């Protein structure tokens with residue numbers, strides 16, 4: 001099956017053994033299976049260390065959590081690329097659940113870090129698609145300022161209440177320990193929510209805007225701005241903002257937000273959101289590809305919809321400039337602030 005190249009002899013014994021070990025590993029099991037029990041324990045322990053239960057309005061704890069996310073074992077369960085995330089929706093089969101596609105690192109710092117973890121976990125059994133369901137006890141930070149949430153979770157019906165009363169996050173893990181999807185649910189316990197009294201929060205009225213200016217003139221949600229993602233000294237910040245503005249205008253011209261905002265679930269089960277700077281940045285490759293290939297925009301029925309060639313050209317040019325700014329900002333960060341991991 002494998003002819004040892006003659007040069008292998010000159011690698012010395014260690015090299016030859018390394019090759020043999022790799023081959024043996026490949027031959028025996030292409031996917032490494034994890035021991036779910038110890039894996040779940042590790043996951044919950046890591047989360048409770050980085051994001052322990054605190055008061056739901058504790059900004060210091062929140063900031064520590066979102067900046068610490070990604071440094072510990074909680075990473076094990078995330079795919080390198082994307083998380084499928086949403087409410088549990090127990091009555092719907094897995095393929096009918098309305099879930100959002102979100103890049104893993106963006107999800108970790110802006111959605112996942114809105115939760116606090118007690119360290120408790122349990123294995124709930126088998127899920128769809130050959131998954132094992134691991135429930136991690138989790139409580140939602142419901143008393144942060146409105147701009148700390150990546151979009152107004154109070155935009156529709158009981159969604160805010162569903163978030164604020166969640167008490168577990170369920171990881172649907174493949175045999176390799178990577179999450180096929182992740183949900184929030186309410187079937188757990190509130191026993192470890194902390195010694196302080198818990199109270200529901202009435203969110204502001206939703207006025208139809210995914211982004212808004214607060215009474216100090218600051219753009220909100222601040223958490224979706226590049227200034228939250230990159231160091232203050234990053235010399236590419238201003239260009240990121242400028243290039244985002246031009247691509248956002250072109251996307252508005254292409255009517256992209258009619259479908260790619262949180263209410264887009266009306267049209268699609270698996271939703272890609274593009275309505276804030278960081279949402280758009282995390283999807284810039286998909287934006288460029290789908291427009292270039294004439295897949296987007298589309299009609300509500302899913303047929304490609306022609307775009308004015310001038311507007312299409314503008315979207316591609318501004319999109320490329322935005323992509324370049326993101327790449328340069330990331331490169332600067334990797335070189336100068338290696339502890340910060342702004343990969344999307």
Ligand code: HEC
Pocket residue numbers: 251254255256257258259260267268270272283286287289290291296297298299300301
């Ligand atoms: C009428 C609704 C609608 C409009 C308008 C629309 N999209 Fe989409 N978009 C969809 C649907 C539905 C999907 C999922 C398609 C699929 O999974 O095959 C999608 C998928 C995508 C994806 C993810 C797919 C990938 O390959 O990464 C991107 C990015 C995207 N659209 C960008 C855009 C952009 C940019 C515009 C505006 C120029 C736009 N869309 C306009 C409905 C729409």
